[in-house]
Amino acid sequence: MAGVPLLPADVLLSKRVQEMVLNGEEPPHLYVCREGDATQEVSSTLSSIPIIDFSLLSTSAPSSKQEEVLEQLRSALCSWGCFQAIGHGISSSFLDEIRQVAREFFLQPTEAKKKYAKGVTDFEGYGADPVPEEGQPLDWSDRLFLDAYPEDRRKPKLWPESPPSFRDVLEEYTVKMKKFTEIVSKAMAKSLSLEENCFLNQFGERGPLQARFNYYSCSERPDLVLGLKSHADGSGYTIILQDDVEGLQILKDNQWFTVPTISDALLVLMGDQMEIMTNGVFQSPVHRVVANSERERISVAMFYTPEPNKEIGPEEGLVNEERPKLFNKVKDYADIHWEYYQRGARALHVAKF
Numbered sequence: 001m002a003g004v005p006l007l008p009a010d011v012l013l014s015k016r017v018q019e020m021v022l023n024g025e026e027p028p029h030l031y032v033c034r035e036g037d038a039t040q041e042v043s044s045t046l047s048s049i050p051i052i053d054f055s056l057l058s059t060s061a062p063s064s065k066q067e068e069v070l071e072q073l074r075s076a077l078c079s080w081g082c083f084q085a086i087g088h089g090i091s092s093s094f095l096d097e098i099r100q101v102a103r104e105f106f107l108q109p110t111e112a113k114k115k116y117a118k119g120v121t122d123f124e125g126y127g128a129d130p131v132p133e134e135g136q137p138l139d140w141s142d143r144l145f146l147d148a149y150p151e152d153r154r155k156p157k158l159w160p161e162s163p164p165s166f167r168d169v170l171e172e173y174t175v176k177m178k179k180f181t182e183i184v185s186k187a188m189a190k191s192l193s194l195e196e197n198c199f200l201n202q203f204g205e206r207g208p209l210q211a212r213f214n215y216y217s218c219s220e221r222p223d224l225v226l227g228l229k230s231h232a233d234g235s236g237y238t239i240i241l242q243d244d245v246e247g248l249q250i251l252k253d254n255q256w257f258t259v260p261t262i263s264d265a266l267l268v269l270m271g272d273q274m275e276i277m278t279n280g281v282f283q284s285p286v287h288r289v290v291a292n293s294e295r296e297r298i299s300v301a302m303f304y305t306p307e308p309n310k311e312i313g314p315e316e317g318l319v320n321e322e323r324p325k326l327f328n329k330v331k332d333y334a335d336i337h338w339e340y341y342q343r344g345a346r347a348l349h350v351a352k353f
């Protein structure tokens with residue numbers, strides 16, 4: 001476009017996507033990343049992300065049923081690297097509350113949100129991801145990123161005071177997520193016939209939980225931008241709460257599959273570190289968020305990561321003649337992952353044996 005200056009990424013990132021949309025601005029050049037691939041086929045009918053009912057894993061369920069569900073879990077994580085958890089014991093009214101405080105936070109005037117604003121190179125706070133390497137596209141979304149567990153890692157100044165219940169709701173969600181990670185980590189271990197605490201021991205008791213509230217504004221050009229560029233997570237695993245607007249897609253067998261919205265479900269998605277700990281048995285799937293021209297979308301991602309400075313590696317029980325060791329031990333993998341992510345690349349090869 002003649003006359004429109006091509007602003008550098010750090011200048012663009014100091015401005016919120018939500019504001020650009022409210023002002024009716026076209027996506028600036030660095031957000032444009034899709035010309036050509038927008039017609040890539042998206043499958044949602046042939047097969048779909050597996051749904052796992054955790055209530056059937058409770059000790060009161062018949063053991064044959066528990067075995068059956070563990071097998072479904074193992075199979076889901078081997079082929080998809082993710083599943084939708086239902087029957088997890090977190091009430092739908094509470095899930096609505098966390099969605100609601102997230103929505104209320106983002107719908108406040110810019111001035112109110114600026115109190116929690118991050119600099120363009122910071123991680124935590126309200127804004128966008130730190131400035132990526134030159135040539136990398138920017139995401140058509142805004143976010144609020146907060147350390148949530150352990151408590152002594154929190155930066156209270158960045159925890160919104162409005163809406164007034166935000167802090168209490170996030171605090172309660174964190175407690176529930178901590179319990180949920182214990183249940184999921186044990187179930188995953190059992191599904192692989194491993195000692196049930198093996199993954200929890202690798203994460204460590206102080207394995208961090210980090211909350212990322214994502215706000216995907218509408219875009220008049222969903223064919224040009226992505227809400228979140230395609231990537232695999234650097235976490236151990238990530239628990240995603242969606243609202244009722246679709247947008248998240250998982251890459252499987254070179255096809256994108258849209259994750260259906262199920263109001264009570266939590267999507268559990270393997271990050272690279274679970275792929276390492278399972279010696280490649282569970283997949284860390286590539287995923288992305290497409291933009292929507294009609295409705296904005298909100299999601300809350302909780303990243304669960306091993307303790308800083310703690311070495312993790314393939315479980316010995318998953319290394320044998322048929323499946324030789326694929327990965328070395330690594331520590332602080334999330335940092336290595338981040339460096340590659342900023343260049344638009346995957347980092348898993350760095351951990352290869």
Ligand SMILES: O=C(O)CCC(=O)C(=O)O
Pocket residue numbers: 212214228233240242248287289299300301
């Ligand atoms: O918004 C979503 O549904 C996915 C978010 C995600 O993949 C991430 O934050 O890493």
Ligand SMILES: [Fe+2]
Pocket residue numbers: 231232233238287
């Ligand atoms: Fe992700």
